[in-house]
Amino acid sequence: MKIIFKSPKGIPDILPSEQKYWDFVKKIVETRSMAFGFEKLELPIFEDAKLYQKGTGLSSDIVQKEMYEVRRLGAENEEDEKDVKFALRPEFTPGVCRSYVEHGMFTRPQPVKLLSIGPLFRHDKPQKGRFRQFNQFNMEVIGNSDPLTDALLILLVWQIYADLGLKNEVVLKINNTGCKKCQPKIRKNIIAALENSRTRLCVDCQNKIYTNPLRVLDCKNESCQKIVANLPHIIDIICPDCKKHFMEVLEYLDELKVPYDLNPFLVRGFDYYTSTTFEICDKKDPTKKATLGGGGRYDNLIALYGGNDTPAIGFAGGFERIIDRIKEIEVKVPETSKTDIFIIQIGKQAKKIALNLIADLTEKHYHVSCAVGKDTLSSQLKVANKVRAKLAIIIGQRELLDKTVIIKDMRDTTQETVEMTELEGVLNDKLQREE
Ligand code: HAM
Numbered sequence: 001m002k003i004i005f006k007s008p009k010g011i012p013d014i015l016p017s018e019q020k021y022w023d024f025v026k027k028i029v030e031t032r033s034m035a036f037g038f039e040k041l042e043l044p045i046f047e048d049a050k051l052y053q054k055g056t057g058l059s060s061d062i063v064q065k066e067m068y069e070v071r072r073l074g075a076e077n078e079e080d081e082k083d084v085k086f087a088l089r090p091e092f093t094p095g096v097c098r099s100y101v102e103h104g105m106f107t108r109p110q111p112v113k114l115l116s117i118g119p120l121f122r123h124d125k126p127q128k129g130r131f132r133q134f135n136q137f138n139m140e141v142i143g144n145s146d147p148l149t150d151a152l153l154i155l156l157v158w159q160i161y162a163d164l165g166l167k168n169e170v171v172l173k174i175n176n177t178g179c180k181k182c183q184p185k186i187r188k189n190i191i192a193a194l195e196n197s198r199t200r201l202c203v204d205c206q207n208k209i210y211t212n213p214l215r216v217l218d219c220k221n222e223s224c225q226k227i228v229a230n231l232p233h234i235i236d237i238i239c240p241d242c243k244k245h246f247m248e249v250l251e252y253l254d255e256l257k258v259p260y261d262l263n264p265f266l267v268r269g270f271d272y273y274t275s276t277t278f279e280i281c282d283k284k285d286p287t288k289k290a291t292l293g294g295g296g297r298y299d300n301l302i303a304l305y306g307g308n309d310t311p312a313i314g315f316a317g318g319f320e321r322i323i324d325r326i327k328e329i330e331v332k333v334p335e336t337s338k339t340d341i342f343i344i345q346i347g348k349q350a351k352k353i354a355l356n357l358i359a360d361l362t363e364k365h366y367h368v369s370c371a372v373g374k375d376t377l378s379s380q381l382k383v384a385n386k387v388r389a390k391l392a393i394i395i396g397q398r399e400l401l402d403k404t405v406i407i408k409d410m411r412d413t414t415q416e417t418v419e420m421t422e423l424e425g426v427l428n429d430k431l432q433r434e435e
Contacts, residue, residue, distance in 0.1 A: 008132070009126055009132065010124070010126030010130075010131050010132030010133070011131065011132050011133040012131065012133075016337065018323075019336060019337060020333050020334065020335055020336045020337070021323045021326065021327065021333055022319065022323070023334075023336045024164075024326075024333040024334065024336075025137075025164065025319055025322055025323065025326075026117065026137075028160055028163045028164055029115070029117070029137040029160055029317070030115070032156060032159050032160050032163065033113075033115045033137075033139055033156060033160075036113065036152065036156050037113050038113040038114065038115040038139060039112075039113065039114060039115065040114075040115050040116070040117075041096060041099060041114040041115065041116050042116065042118070043089065043092065043095040043096065043099060043116055043118075044089070044095070045088060045089060045118075045119070046070040046086045046087060046088050046089060047086065047087065047089060047094075047095055047098070048084055048085070048086060048087075049067065049069065049085040049086060049087035050085075051094045051095065051098055051305075052067060052087055052089075052090060052091075052094050054094075054304060054305070055093065055094035055097065055271075055272055055301055055304065055305070056090065056091060056093075056094060056270050056271065056272070057270055057271020057272060058271070059211065059212045059215075059271055060269050060270050060271055061269055062090045062091065062122060062269070062270075065123065066090060066122040066123045066124055067087045067088070067090050067121075067122075067123070068087060068088040068121050068123060069085055069086065069087055070086040070087060070088055071085075071086065088120075088121035089120055089121065090120055090121060090122045091120055091136075091138075091270075091316070092116045092118075092120070092136060092138035092140075092316060093138070093140065093270075093272070093298065093301070093314055093316075094301070094305075095116075096114055096116060096138070096140045096142075096314070097140075097142070097301050097302050097305050097307075097312070098305055100112065100114075100142050100302060100307065100310075101302060101305050101306055101307040105142070106143065106307065106308060106310065110142070110143030110144055111141045111142055111143035111144040111149060111312075112141075112142045112143055113139070113140070113141050113142075114139070114140045114142070115137065115138070115139050116136075116137075116138045116140075117135070117136070117137045117138070118135060118136070119133050119134065119135050120133070120134060120135070120136055121133050122134075128290070128324075129290040129318075129320065129321045129324060130290070131320060134318060134319070134320050135318070135319040135320065136316040136317060136318055136319065137316065137317050137319070138314065138315070138316040139153065139156070139157075139295075139314055139315050139316070140312060140313075140314035141153055141312065141313050141314065142302065142310060142312040143310055143311070143312065144311060145299065145311035147245050147246075147248035147249040147252060147276075148248075148252055149313060150245075150249045150252075150276045150297065150313055151249050151252030151253055151255075151256060151258075153295075153313055153314075153315060154172070154174075154249075154253060154258060154260075154278060154315075155253075155256050155258055157172075157278075157280065157293065157295075157315050157317070158172065158258045160317070161280055161292070161293075161317075164322060164326060164331065165326055165329065165331035166292070166322070166325060166326065166329075166331075169282060169283055169284070169325060169329060170280050170281060170282060170283060170292055171259075171261050171280075171281050171283055172258065172259065172260045172261065172278060172279075172280055172281075173260070173261050173263040173266050173278060173279045173280075173281055174249075174250075174253075174260045174261070174262060174263065174266070174276070174277070174278040175234065175235070175262070175263050175264060175265070175266035175267070175276075175277050175278070176234065176235055176238055176242055176243075176245070176246040176249075176275055176276055176277070177214070177234055177238075177266075177267055177268075177273055177274070177275070177277050177296075178234060178237070178238040178239070178242050178274070178275065179238075179239065179241070179242050179274045179275055179299065180274060180299075180300055181239055181241075182237065182238045182239040182242055183274075185237055185239075186214070186234055186237045186238065187213055187214070189232050189237050190213045190214060190216075190217075190231060190232070190234075191209060191210065191213045193230075193231050193232055194209050194213060194216060194227070194231070195209065197227045200223055200226075200227060201216065201219075201223070201224050201227060202219065202221040202223065202224050204219070204221075205219050205221070205224050214267045215267065215269065216228065217231070217265045217266075217267045218267055218269065220289060228265055229265075231265070233264035233265075234264060234265075234267075235262075235264055242275055245275055245276070246275070246276065249276055250262070260278075266278075266279060268294055268296055270298075272298040272300065272301045272304075273296045273297065273298055274296075274297050274298060274299045274300060275296070275297040275299065276296055276297045276313065277294075277295075277296035277297070278294070278295060278296060278315075279291045279293065279294040279295075280292045280293040280294070280317065282321075282325060290321055291318075291321075292317060292318060292321050292322055292325065293315060293316060293317035293318060293322075294315070294316065295313070295314050295315030295316060296313065296314075296315075297311070297312070297313045298312055298313070298314070299311040299312065338367055338388075339367055339368070339369040339384075339387045339388065339389040339390075340366055340367040340368070340389065340390050340391065340431055341361060341366055341367065341368045341369070341389065341390070341391050341392075341393060341427065341431075342368075342369050342370065342371075342380075342383070342384035342387065342389035342391070342392045342393070342410070343357055343358055343368060343369075343370040343392075343393050343395070344370070344371075344377065344380040344381065344384065344392055344393065344394045344395070345370075345380075345394075345395045345396075346375070346376075346377055346394070346395070346396040346397065347396065347397050347400070349397075349400050350395040350396060350397070350399070350400055353395050353400065354370065354395055357393065357395070357405075358370060364424075366427070369384075369387055369389065371383040371384075377394070377396075380392075381408075384410060385410065388410075389410050390409070390410060390411060390430070390431060391407055391408065391409055391410060391427065391430055391431070392407070392408040392410055393405050393406070393407055393408075393423075394406040394407075394408060394415075399417070402417075403419065403420045403421075404417050404418060404419055404420060405417070405418055405420060405423060406418075407423075407426060407427070407430065409430060411433075
């Protein structure tokens with residue numbers, strides 16, 4: 001019996017026809033973040049699982065139920081596998097902080113601004129916009145606590161989504177969820193308020209009241225949402241320092257004309273966040289779950305990993321959800337894979353000339369293609385049409401004798417005979433023609 005392999009559930013291939021969208025997003029992210037002085041950091045795909053348990057946090061869904069363990073097949077009983085457990089990275093932030101501490105990046109001018117792009121892994125229920133392997137662009141600014149840093153990162157994020165053509169499709173939600181000093185007070189207040197309506201909460205939220213009360217604010221259940229709407233606002237509970245920080249961030253955003261939606265119930269499902277938190281949400285997402293990006297301050301994480309007390313803030317955007325949205329609203333993205341010139345040969349002798357021409361033109365960085373194994377003019381022209389080549393160069397018996405070629409413009413089907421010696425000049429002229 002034939003075995004037909006398929007990609008694992010929730011882990012899609014990114015096909016050639018999709019690549020132009022990925023290139024489009026990547027280019028915008030890289031160009032915009034480089035303008036703000038970001039440098040690229042590439043991290044391992046798997047790390048010590050404790051890194052995430054400690055950072056992302058034991059109370060997060062990620063650590064509780066979504067991480068993939070990595071081990072060598074058949075190594076279950078090996079001694080050295082027992083000491084350290086590896087996990088596929090579920091997010092970038094802990095790895096970036098580990099790298100900052102490990103490589104002494106605190107000795108460099110602060111803040112250090114790091115951009116990472118790549119795949120992440122979370123065992124979630126696959127559905128629209130939710131995959132088990134997905135990709136993020138992740139930006140961290142480590143080593144500065146000024147509210148101006150928050151505002152500048154948010155400005156960069158806003159510029160990126162505007163360049164992506166999503167300015168009118170998304171809303172930037174912002175909140176301040178307090179520092180480590182005021183978080184116990186916030187927790188106490190929220191628990192007290194929730195206790196009054198305990199029986200009207202969904203079972204899941206009832207279980208969270210004492211373990212992770214802030215996650216109740218995130219519940220999409222309608223009856224829970226009604227209770228959440230009457231909870232005290234976190235911004236009214238936070239300490240004066242957090243309040244001052246938050247007011248300054250908003251003031252700078254006003255100055256920069258970055259529109260935001262102050263959302264007193266915005267909380268994020270990671271243990272490391274302190275102070276400013278923000279999300280880029282799709283205005284039309286009825287579930288309000290599929291955020292296009294999210295981030296916030298995490299002023300204690302570097303110290304938690306053995307570094308000095310180092311404030312930091314970051315953000316990550318999700319490629320798959322962004323690409324879905326730009327396709328839905330038909331944002332025009334440039335074609336990245338293209339065939340400019342298609343070489344057609346008729347006859348054995350012509351094949352050799354064609355071969356040399358391909359070597360010569362690709363050496364000079366033209367985008368060239370041909371139909372290997374097809375010999376007739378019409379079958380080769382058919383392929384040239386399919387790959388949407390701009391020009392076809394036809395080499396036949398007659399052209400061989402005359403040391404000429406025929407250039408057929410596939411866009412308007414005109415054609416002319418050109419001396420081999422003049423070929424490059426004519427190609428350049430024609431390729432420069434406006435579409
Ligand atoms: P996050 O909110 O978990 O934050 O993820 C950021 C974005 O990644 C989401 O808004 C979404 O677009 C995308 N995303 C997350 N999970 C999935 C999934 N299962 N399928 C498809 N897309 C997904 C973080 O990861 C934080 N580390 C962000 C951060 C950086 N905070 C500070 N610095």
